[in-house]
Structures are given as structure tokens and as C-alpha cells.
Amino acid sequence: MPGEARSAPSGDGMRGRGGRSGRRSPVTVPARPLRVVGRPITRHDAWDKVQARTLYGADWHMPGMLHGAVLRSPYPAARIRHIDTSAARLLPGVAAVLTARDVPRNTLWTDVPGQTTAVGPLRARLHVLADEVVRYQGEPVALVAAETPELAQEALELIRVEYEPTPGVFDPEEALRPGAPPVHPEGNLLARWRIRCGDVEEGLREADVVVEQTYRCQVVDHAYLEPEAGVAWVDADGVLTIRVSTQVIEHYRDVAEVLGLPHNKVRVIGAYVGGGFGGKEDVTVEAFLGLLAWRTRRPVRMVWSRQESLLARPKRHPFVMRYRTGARRDGTLVAQQVELLADSGAYAYLSALVLMYAAVTAAGPYRVPHVEVTARVAYTNNPPTSAMRGFGAMQVVWGYESQIDQVARRLGLDPVEVRARNALHKGDALPVGQRLETHVAVSEALERAWAALGPRRAPSGPHRRVGRGVACNLQPYGRIVWLHDWASAWVGYEMDGTVVVRTGVPDVGGGQASSLCQIAAEVLGVDPERVSVHIADSALTPLAGTTTATRQLYMSGNAVLEAARQLRQQVLPVAAALLEASPAQVDLEGGDAVAPDGRRVALARVMQECARLGVPRSALGVYRAPAGDPVEFERGGGRVFPDYTFGAHAAEVEVDTETGAVSVLRYVACHDVGRAINPQSVEGQIQGGAVMGLGYALLEEVVLDRGTNLTTSLASYLIPTAEDVPDVEPVILESGDGQGPFGARGIGEPPIGPPAAAVANAIEDAVGVRITELPMTPERVARALGLLG
Amino acid sequence: MRDVQVRLTLNGEERRIRAPAHRTLLQVLRDDLGMTDVKEGCGEGVCGTCTVLLDGEPVSSCLVLIGRIDGRDVVTLRGLAEGGRVHPLQVAFATHGAAQCGFCTPGMILTAYAFLRDHPRPTREEIRRAIAGNLCRCTGYTKIVDAIAAAGRDGGGIRDAG
Numbered sequence: 001m002p003g004e005a006r007s008a009p010s011g012d013g014m015r016g017r018g019g020r021s022g023r024r025s026p027v028t029v030p031a032r033p034l035r036v037v038g039r040p041i042t043r044h045d046a047w048d049k050v051q052a053r054t055l056y057g058a059d060w061h062m063p064g065m066l067h068g069a070v071l072r073s074p075y076p077a078a079r080i081r082h083i084d085t086s087a088a089r090l091l092p093g094v095a096a097v098l099t100a101r102d103v104p105r106n107t108l109w110t111d112v113p114g115q116t117t118a119v120g121p122l123r124a125r126l127h128v129l130a131d132e133v134v135r136y137q138g139e140p141v142a143l144v145a146a147e148t149p150e151l152a153q154e155a156l157e158l159i160r161v162e163y164e165p166t167p168g169v170f171d172p173e174e175a176l177r178p179g180a181p182p183v184h185p186e187g188n189l190l191a192r193w194r195i196r197c198g199d200v201e202e203g204l205r206e207a208d209v210v211v212e213q214t215y216r217c218q219v220v221d222h223a224y225l226e227p228e229a230g231v232a233w234v235d236a237d238g239v240l241t242i243r244v245s246t247q248v249i250e251h252y253r254d255v256a257e258v259l260g261l262p263h264n265k266v267r268v269i270g271a272y273v274g275g276g277f278g279g280k281e282d283v284t285v286e287a288f289l290g291l292l293a294w295r296t297r298r299p300v301r302m303v304w305s306r307q308e309s310l311l312a313r314p315k316r317h318p319f320v321m322r323y324r325t326g327a328r329r330d331g332t333l334v335a336q337q338v339e340l341l342a343d344s345g346a347y348a349y350l351s352a353l354v355l356m357y358a359a360v361t362a363a364g365p366y367r368v369p370h371v372e373v374t375a376r377v378a379y380t381n382n383p384p385t386s387a388m389r390g391f392g393a394m395q396v397v398w399g400y401e402s403q404i405d406q407v408a409r410r411l412g413l414d415p416v417e418v419r420a421r422n423a424l425h426k427g428d429a430l431p432v433g434q435r436l437e438t439h440v441a442v443s444e445a446l447e448r449a450w451a452a453l454g455p456r457r458a459p460s461g462p463h464r465r466v467g468r469g470v471a472c473n474l475q476p477y478g479r480i481v482w483l484h485d486w487a488s489a490w491v492g493y494e495m496d497g498t499v500v501v502r503t504g505v506p507d508v509g510g511g512q513a514s515s516l517c518q519i520a521a522e523v524l525g526v527d528p529e530r531v532s533v534h535i536a537d538s539a540l541t542p543l544a545g546t547t548t549a550t551r552q553l554y555m556s557g558n559a560v561l562e563a564a565r566q567l568r569q570q571v572l573p574v575a576a577a578l579l580e581a582s583p584a585q586v587d588l589e590g591g592d593a594v595a596p597d598g599r600r601v602a603l604a605r606v607m608q609e610c611a612r613l614g615v616p617r618s619a620l621g622v623y624r625a626p627a628g629d630p631v632e633f634e635r636g637g638g639r640v641f642p643d644y645t646f647g648a649h650a651a652e653v654e655v656d657t658e659t660g661a662v663s664v665l666r667y668v669a670c671h672d673v674g675r676a677i678n679p680q681s682v683e684g685q686i687q688g689g690a691v692m693g694l695g696y697a698l699l700e701e702v703v704l705d706r707g708t709n710l711t712t713s714l715a716s717y718l719i720p721t722a723e724d725v726p727d728v729e730p731v732i733l734e735s736g737d738g739q740g741p742f743g744a745r746g747i748g749e750p751p752i753g754p755p756a757a758a759v760a761n762a763i764e765d766a767v768g769v770r771i772t773e774l775p776m777t778p779e780r781v782a783r784a785l786g787l788l789g
Numbered sequence: 790m791r792d793v794q795v796r797l798t799l800n801g802e803e804r805r806i807r808a809p810a811h812r813t814l815l816q817v818l819r820d821d822l823g824m825t826d827v828k829e830g831c832g833e834g835v836c837g838t839c840t841v842l843l844d845g846e847p848v849s850s851c852l853v854l855i856g857r858i859d860g861r862d863v864v865t866l867r868g869l870a871e872g873g874r875v876h877p878l879q880v881a882f883a884t885h886g887a888a889q890c891g892f893c894t895p896g897m898i899l900t901a902y903a904f905l906r907d908h909p910r911p912t913r914e915e916i917r918r919a920i921a922g923n924l925c926r927c928t929g930y931t932k933i934v935d936a937i938a939a940a941g942r943d944g945g946g947i948r949d950a951g
Contacts, residue, residue: 042884049891050879052826052866056892059825149820224926225830225838225892274828274892275926306831509890509927680886684928688889691929714835714924722917722930 043514057229057245062299076707077168135346138312168381191352203335203370207326226274232289270536278387314386349386358392364400401757433637441672467766473753477746478642492618497603511681523564525588550746563621647671660782674738674745689751800868837923840896889927
């Protein structure tokens with residue numbers, strides 16, 4: 001593209017950052033050094049957050065506001081015989097008590113286009129309030145709105161529900177056996193995907209070594225610090241308005257469907273989110289708030305307690321993964337046979353798609369000629385599972401990265417070398433048939449992460465052993481190409497030369513809004529502090545799609561870039577005329593338009609001139625992701641995602657051979673982010689993702705006892721504290737070859753993938769045992785060491 | 790439930806508060822006084838999100854019944870800023886990228902403030918131990934430790950405020 005000199009993504013064109021030695025060389029997009037993009041600037045929202053000025057979902061107050069609460073099923077499987085709400089309705093201060101009968105259209109639908117290979121078209125259905133049957137513990141049954149939160153709780157206790165417990169099924173393997181209690185009438189198999197490439201049996205026959213192993217990973221919770229919350233009211237214009245903590249303002253459509261309202265009569269305003277990680281991707285409080293506010297015609301607030309959040313909101317899928325990996329004597333992989341079985345819990349939510357992500361990435365970032373992947377997901381009476389950072393593509397890292405380590409060990413080869421030998425490169429195809437069109441940084445990331453570990457530490461005591469492990473991964477960024485994803489953004493100059501960006505982006509704390517300021521500032525020649533960004537209002541900001549799927553910087557970043565470039569093209573001729581120069585020679589910088597000889601004119605003056613001449617001072621940018629038709633997975637496949645982010649993590653751990661306790665001594669996480677728009681935000685994503693992954697590896701588990709959740713407190717559901725984890729050293733690679741703005745790739749999800757396998761590999765390096773079940777608690781490690789008899 | 794009346798110093802101001810005896814300091818601050826600079830993360834004293842300084846020491850305000858604060862000194866995050874100036878620890882959190890979603894940030898800064906007051910030049914390990922009662926799910930803690938270490942090195946202002 002003329003004027004766009006992207007640096008070559010190969011060889012020494014790869015720039016590194018981090019590892020304390022990294023410095024970046026300047027790049028030229030467009031045709032001059034970047035001034036704002038690539039700088040680790042302090043995010044505008046950080047100043048608000050350190051002063052606690054940010055108003056989250058639960059911080060919003062309205063005059064005359066009621067307080068909403070949800071009655072939930074205590075049983076994982078039961079028939080509802082009768083609900084008596086009369087006592088609750090009569091309690092003074094109660095404004096509404098709603099059950100399924102009061103919901104105009106008591107169904108939320110998720111379409112899953114491009115359907116699964118065996119089960120057929122799927123419309124994932126979810127009742128807003130349970131009608132005749134409850135299918136998991138915590139399923140919503142009734143709603144209350146009352147004058148105070150205490151009254152709302154009291155009213156919940158006055159609702160009498162007569163349940164008839166029914167047999168449930170709590171394990172996906174059992175659920176798929178003949179005669180298992182059906183969770184839904186259509187059977188317990190929710191979806192099945194199959195990917196074939198080459199001939200896996202032939203590949204396994206060719207192999208000199210075949211490693212076969214089954215891995216289990218657990219249910220975990222997003223456990224963001226901000227529980228689900230929002231406030232809804234019917235605005236003066238009759239529009240139902242919901243200000244809520246969400247990753248998806250487009251849920252206004254779902255609320256409209258539930259209430260039977262036109263879509264343009266519901267508005268969702270996304271507050272700055274106190275952590276999402278996929279847990280605020282599905283509808284949380286929105287439909288409940290909409291129902292209560294519409295019924296009472298008063299503002300209603302709903303804030304879930306921590307216990308409620310941990311009990312009843314969808315979680316990460318537990319997987320059972322059976323891997324058979326074949327390799328030649330020299331470490332070359334020849335076959336990968338993978339069977340995945342996941343638990344969807346009681347409802348479909350996004351399970352079919354999660355399993356598709358898992359299937360597409362199940363062979364890892366390696367060239368494997370013969371691959372067969374079968375991925376199934378079943379209904380049970382466990383809490384539902386749905387989106388969580390990594391979305392299926394992270395569970396399988398635990399499988400393929402444990403396998404490749406064992407292949408290396410079995411052959412007496414260096415695990416790092418075996419990975420490098422098999423690493424994917426640009427131009428290679430994934431087993432699903434998608435060719436990789438941008439730089440694939442697996443080998444560089446591997447090398448950099450491993451080197452950054454430095455000299456090996458000595459054990460801290462006689463019963464302790466130190467070991468090292470590495471794990472690579474790939475994670476899609478952007479949505480499936482047959483979803484025809486797009487994002488839009490409006491960018492304008494004000495008359496004083498400041499800049500406004502409007503776009504429907506929910507900011508979940510990753511610097512989503514702030515990065516857009518940097519992009520606009522870069523193109524429009526102002527300091528980032530001179531850019532105001534208005535986000536996440538379905539009525540007032542152009543829609544930009546969900547802050548999920550590692551897509552927001554990629555998609556809305558491209559939309560803002562597009563809008564800013566258009567705007568720049570509009571105003572440059574006006575500036576050039578004022579400067580008596582040619583538009584091609586004029587630059588925008590420091591709030592001025594600048595001629596080649598250094599003469600300057602303030603952008604405010606340029607805007608006055610634009611106004612006088614009738615030249616528009618704003619532009620709407622729309623970015624459309626690469627689109628395609630659904631692929632036939634068993635017939636050669638094709639492109640599934642716009643692109644992927646690659647990385648490698650290296651860990652050094654110490655294992656206590658008397659207790660089985662594992663401590664992580666050093667941790668390095670390296671990813672090719674294409675271009676770091678804000679290196680500080682990128683580092684934060686990498687460090688936070690890696691630590692969340694370490695929690696998954698070592699600590700976290702939602703414990704379910706026949707559908708009953710035993711971990712509904714942060715005292716029993718353990719996420720890492722500052723003492724549980726080491727500093728994470730981020731190493732940022734910038735190939736410049738991503739599909740996002742300025743060559744960026746997405747980095748929200750990728751860093752959560754590798755930690756579990758990196759730690760498991762390090763444990764085996766230290767003490768010679770292979771852990772195949774998560775989390776790797778002291779008890780599991782002690783058992784593997786034979787300490788427990 | 791009977792009401793109790795308490796006198797306290799709240800961010801340097803004398804206040805009298807009347808509230809039902811079962812209410813927690815957190816509920817009174819957030820719901821009755823509208824102080825949204827105190828956040829609720831778990832309501833059972835585990836996550837540290839609702840930390841305030843009670844007579845200078847960090848406590849989970851969700852565990853303190855309102856009757857217990859009679860005659861005592863309570864500082865929330867807003868109380869750290871002196872004369873409208875942002876506290877150096879707040880600056881350090883912003884400039885080091887220690888706030889991502891920002892929900893744990895008020896409690897984290899208050900814990901760090903009390904810690905630095907008593908331990909002016911801590912090691913990273915000491916900082917990690919000090920903030921182990923304040924959960925963060927976004928940052929992985931590294932940048933929070935960076936920010937506290939930097940504020941400790943700079944020293945300025947840590948000893949005076951509050």
C-alpha cells in the first residue's frame with residue numbers, strides 16, 4: 001500500500017521489546033516515525049481509577065431507585081410444581097415480583113451459524129426465568145424489586161416454590177451414555193466437531209514413538225473483582241435504558257426481544273467494567289433489570305453478591321482430552337489424534353463455539369501432516385459454561401504442550417529444539433485448512449522466552465528441586481470469518497482543534513478506549529490528552545461489536561484508523577491552502593498543520609477554514625474483517641479466523657519433594673503482538689493473563705458435588721494473591737505483520753494459554769513426574785511423587 | 790433493629806452518623822453517604838476491595854459494624870489527596886500501569902499507603918506480603934509492586950497525609 005512502509009516481518013526485521021534489553025527502532029506508518037502509537041503513555045482512565053472517580057455498574061444511583069434481586073433454584077435438577085408469590089407481593093415496600101409467566105418472551109436465543117458436523121443447526125435457547133424445570137443449582141426462578149436491598153432479600157424468602165427433585169446427570173461421559181437423564185428433550189449431545197487432515201492412523205504407524213495420555217482440566221471462574229451490576233430506567237423518551245457492566249452493549253437487542261419491544265426502544269450504556277474475561281459476554285443482569293424497570297416504571301438497580309456470582313454465572317468448560325501424538329526419531333511430529341469432551345452444564349450458551357475453537361487449535365502451533373480431532377460437548381446439570389478468556393483454545397494448550405514435552409523426553413531430545421523443529425511458519429496451513437498469511441513467531445518467541453530465564457537457580461533447601469518448562473500457543477484474534485464481523489467509529493475535530501472519538505467499545509480494563517485515543521492522536525496530529533473518547537452507548541456511539549474474542553483493538557482500532565485517515569484527507573487540502581503548500585507535503589503534528597519549511601498553522605485555524613468552506617470536520621470509519629463462508633471441516637476446511645497470535649512462555653519452578661508444593665520462581669511470557677500500540681497496556685495484558693493462567697495451573701477449581709457448587713466464596717475459590725506468583729517478565733515481539741491497526745495483533749486472550757503446560761513441564765523437569773490433571777495442587781503432586789502411598 | 794449513633798472523623802471531617810446497628814461501615818459509606826470511592830468485591834472480608842483506613846490501619850470495611858467506629862478515624866481513598874492534589878502513590882499507580890479495570894485500586898492504594906508509611910523502603914517480597922490481602926484479577930500484580938516500590942523510593946508525601 002503506497003505510503004505505508006511496514007517493516008518486513010522476517011529475519012532481523014523482527015523487533016523485540018522487554019527482557020530488560022529490548023529497544024524498539026522507529027517504524028514508518030504512514031511514511032514518518034510514529035509519535036504517539038508505540039509509546040507507553042499513561043491511560044486517561046488510569047487517572048480516574050486511581051482517584052476512584054470511575055463509576056462502575058453498582059456506583060450508579062437514580063432518584064426513586066428500587067433494588068432488584070433474583071430467586072435461584074437450590075436444586076440442580078427439579079420440576080417446579082408451583083410458585084406462590086402472594087406473601088412476597090404483600091410485603092410493604094415490594095414493587096414487583098415476577099416469574100416466568102410475567103416475561104413477555106421468556107427465551108434468549110444464541111444462533112450458532114456454520115453448524116457442528118454432527119448435531120445440526122443449533123439455536124442455543126435459554127429461559128430468562130425457569131418455567132417448569134430447573135436444570136442447575138442457581139438457575140433464576142423469580143425476580144423482585146423493592147425499596148431497599150434488605151426488603152428485596154426478605155421478599156425472596158417469602159416466595160414459596162414447590163420443587164420436585166428429579167434425577168440429574170453431572171458428568172459429560174455419563175450424560176452421553178444410553179439411558180442418562182436427558183437435560184433437554186433433544187438429548188445430551190450439544191455439539192460435535194470433527195477435523196481431519198491426512199490419515200492419522202497411517203501417521204501413527206509411521207511414527208517411531210507414540211505418546212498417549214489423557215488430560216483433565218477443571219471448571220474455573222472468571223472471578224473479576226467487580227460482581228455483575230447495573231441500573232435500568234425508562235427514560236423520558238420511553239426508551240428502556242440500562243447502564244450495566246458488560247462486554248457487549250449489543251445485548252440491547254436481547255432485552256428488546258425478551259420484553260417484546262422494538263430494538264430501537266432499548267438502549268444499553270456500558271460502564272467501565274471492573275473485569276470481564278468473558279464472564280460479562282453473555283447477558284447477566286440486563287434482562288432482569290429490563291423486566292423490573294419496565295414493569296415498575298421506576299429505576300431499578302441490581303448488584304449480584306459475590307456468592308451469587310460464583311454460584312450461578314457461566315464458567316470455563318472442563319475438558320477431558322485424550323491425545324495420541326506420533327513423532328519420528330529426530331523429533332519430527334507426524335500425527336496428532338485428539339479427542340475432546342467438554343461439559344456445557346445445563347445450557348448451551350457459547351459451548352458449541354468454544355469447542356470449535358478448541359478443535360481448530362488442538363494440534364498446536366506445529367506442522368503435523370496427519371491430524372484427527374473430535375470435539376464433543378454435552379449437557380449436564382452442572383452450572384453452565386460459556387466464554388472465558390482463551391475460549392477453548394486455551395484448554396488444549398495443556399494437552400498439546402504436555403504431549404510435545406513427553407515426545408522430546410521419550411526421544412532424549414531437548415524440548416525447546418523439538419518445538420522449534422516443528423514450529424509453524426508463515427505460509428503453512430493449520431489442520432483445518434487455513435493458511436497462515438501473516439508472520440508466525442513461534443520459534444522467535446520460544447527462543448526469546450527460554451533465553452530470558454537466565455541462569456538456573458539453585459534449590460532453596462535439601463528437599464527441593466528446581467525445574468524449567470516451556471509452552472507455546474496460538475490463539476485466534478477476531479471473530480469467525482463467516483460471522484462477517486465489522487466495527488465502526490466516528491472521529492471528529494472540534495472547532496478548537498481537539499479531537500472526539502465516538503465508538504461503541506466497552507472498556508473492560510485492558511486500555512481499549514485509551515488505545516483508540518493514541519491511534520486518533522497519531523493520525524490527526526494532536527497529543528493524546530487532546531482526544532476525548534466516548535464509548536459504549538448503543539444509542540449514541542457507532543456500534544463496534546463486542547469486547548471479546550481478542551477483537552476490540554483489532555476491529556475498533558482499524559475503524560478509528562479508517563475514520564481518522566479519512567478525516568485527515570478531508571482537512572489536509574484546507575491546511576495546505578492556508579500554508580500555501582501542497583497537501584502531500586503538509587503534516588499534522590503537535591496540534592498544528594506544518595509545512596515542509598516548518599511554517600505552522602493551528603488546527604483550530606484550519607477548522608475555522610473548514611467551517612467557512614463547508615468541509616466536513618468528522619468522518620465515520622467502518623472496518624470489515626475478512627469474511628468467508630462456513631467451512632466444511634471434514635472436507636479440507638479453510639479459513640476460520642482472520643488471524644492468530646503466537647507466543648511462548650518459560651517457567652522455572654521449585655518443587656518441595658516432601659509436601660508436593662510448587663512455587664514458580666521465574667516466569668517469562670513472550671508474544672508477537674504485531675505492533676504494541678501502548679506497550680504498557682500490552683505488558684499488563686501479558687502479565688495479567690499469565691497470572692490468571694498460573695491460577696488455573698496451581699490453585700483454582702470450582703468444586704461441584706453432584707451439581708452443588710461448594711466454592712461460592714473467594715475464601716474457597718482461590719485466585720492468586722500477590723504472594724502466590726512471581727513477577728511476570730513480558731517480552732514483546734513486534735513483527736508489524738498483524739491485521740490490526742499499524743500491524744497490531746490481539747493480545748487479550750493469548751497469554752492465558754501456556755502457563756499450565758509450562759508449569760507441568762517444569763515440574764517434570766524438576767522431579768520426573770507428569771501431572772495430567774489440573775489444578776496441580778500440592779496433594780496431586782505429592783500423590784504423583786508417591787508420598788501419599 | 791435499633792439504630793446506633795456514632796461520631797467519627799471521616800477523611801478529616803467530624804461526622805455524626807445514625808444507622809441501624811447491623812449495618813456495616815461499607816454499607817454506611819457506600820449506600821448512606823454515597824461514597825463510591827469504596828468498592829465492594831466480596832462482602833465477607835476476603836478480597837480487600839473495600840479496604841479503608843481505620844485509625845490509620847487497613848481494614849475490610851465490610852467486616853466492621855457501624856457501632857464499632859464510634860470515636861475513630863476513617864480514611865477512604867479520597868482522603869489521601871491533600872488539598873485536591875493527587876497523592877504520589879496514586880500518581881505511581883497511574884504512571885506504572887498498576888490500574889487496569891481499577892476496581893481493586895482504591896483498596897490496594899490504601900493498603901500500600903499504610904504499608905509504606907511503616908516500611909519506607911521495602912523489598913519486592915515485602916510489598917507482595919503486604920498486599921496479599923488485596924486481590925487483583927487484571928494486572929498479575931507485577932505493575933502494582935512496581936508502583937509501590939517506586940513510590941517507596943521517591944518517599945515524598947507518604948509519611949504526611951492521613
